[in-house]
Amino acid sequence: MAMMTGEQYVESIRKMNIKIFMFGEKISSAADHPILRPSLNSVKATYDLAHKPEYEDLMTVKSHLTGKKINRFAHIHQSTEDLVKKVKMQRLCGQKTAACFQRCVGMDAFNAIFSTTFECDQKHGTRYHKNFVDFVRESQEKDWTVDGAMTDPKGDRGLSPSKQADPDLYLRVVERRKDGIVVRGAKAHQTGICNSHQVIVMPTIAMGPEDRDYAVSFAVPLDTENLFMIIGRQSCDTRKLEGTRLDVGNCEYGGVEALTIFDNVFVPNNRIFLNGETDFSGMLVERFAGYHRQSYGGCKVGVGDVLIGAAALAADYNGAHKASHVKDKIIEMIHLNETLYSSGIACSAEGFRTEAGNYLIDLLLANVCKQNVTRFPYEITRLAEDIAGGLMVTAPSEKDLRHPELGPYIEKYLRGVAAVPTEDRLKILRLIENLTLGTAAVGYRTESMHGAGSPQAQRIMISRQGNVEQKKQLAKAIARIQ
């Protein structure tokens, strides 16, 4: 199949029997549930944009495996230009959805596993790279959305996988058979998994020899037997059940996470990408995290673009747009947002070729990028809330606005500048609410903090990659110390 249209993607998900639970009930499909549909719509946008001439230069690329035009989300990066265009594509998708569009995790897993399996095969004589390339080729041909599953529940953070009180707190191999393996465990916080076709599982930390059963990577379709997921709650999620458009802030797009359980899932041999080689677990984690830390220098910037635009409109509608401090706050938001983008672009431009032939980002700059992401969106949201005013959290509901008796009072008393309808003002304030403390804040704030690793994980990488010894030599040379 060539690249899917958005509608074909929706139908393909609807046809799958993915086992999703929410509020204690089984959901028939993410395509048809008001809380889940916005998440699916965000991924749908990645298919629709790829068919538009004015976006295809970023959204599509020629596959190095087949020579065919594919969606960039399924691409193995072949140059630093590819790495740069990846970040630009993510910024674009963030701008168009103002939400998490979910396909980055799979793309980042693709590129990390591509090079890690190659190097693992070189050392151990395994055949994982071929398995993986076959999987990538099929993903490109079928234009799959692939979830990247790294994070285990982890139980006691002070203990390694094999030392946990419950051995399933990190996903592990429980049986090795001739035709494959059986795995048990869970992956937490899985972005977009309820509307993906496949899941790629990876280990979540570097491991020692005693953790052999936990050093496992593989892919399975999401309607595989014994695999099911429980959707995570988000603040204000049930507003989506009320059937109103205004109160949700972003009525079209969103993102959703789920706790995904692998309750003795069979994985055939040809879909295994790591099975016991603990010495490659750390490399896989480091590379995946590196790519994903780069990703945030694009996607969060695109969402930031929308939030900055919303704050500027809120000031316009309020009549405060000429105030010098408001102008300066908008400048500060832009400065912070473009600083994030700078490191996303920088770590891409400084990327390099791996032994397998694909391109990896500069890990130091990617970690600097993500460290900034753990901070700047919080400051950007603070400034947006400052500019928006208190009404972003105290405005009456859409039902009250439409009410024949109450509506006119809301129209009258909640108007800002005379030329702008009250409803438009409320729409922008609800969008700001959505991004700063509603459902989209899951992606824009807390995911900025913890996604691709909590802040300390980047500081460890920065300390490793920071090249302090060379800096000491520089200082000694200037100070004339022998």
Place this chain on the structure above:
Amino acid sequence: MPVRIRLKYCGGCNPRYDRTAIAAMLRADFPQADIAETAKDGPDHFVAVICGCPVACASHDDLRGLAGKTILTSEKDYGKLAAAVRSADLS
């Protein structure tokens, strides 16, 4: 044979103007021209690479116009393109 103009857009990550307005202006000013965003059989007379900003990162090495290629990075560049199309001798 009508003049054929092939349009190629950058991916539009942060465009400083509405890139599709260029196509609309071309279609209004050259109603007889065959203006397309996708490849067709046979050669193109012109290629217009419409980029959202001066970075001009659109990939266009594979595109060739018999009478030239114009890279636009702002709305102002439309004049350059229109003049080239007007003055071309395609006989």
